[in-house]
Amino acid sequence: MSGEWPSHKQVEASKVQSLADRTGQGKQKASQKQSEADTAAVPKHGL
Structure with a gap:
């Protein structure tokens, strides 16, 4: 994620x-x- 904070969806999924x-x-x-x-x-992180 190159230093970006995880999104709410990513935290919930985790x-x-x-x-x-x-x-x-x-x-x-x-x-x-x-x-x-x-x-x-x-779209958020351009992965």
Whole structure:
């Protein structure tokens, strides 16, 4: 991210992913949120 702060979607996706990793539940939701965050980051950060 070259020093940029993560977007709100990226922070939320990270939290959901962490919970899914710990509990084994919600992996589909975590994957979807991560995908949305990545898509949203493209215009913001030019990835």
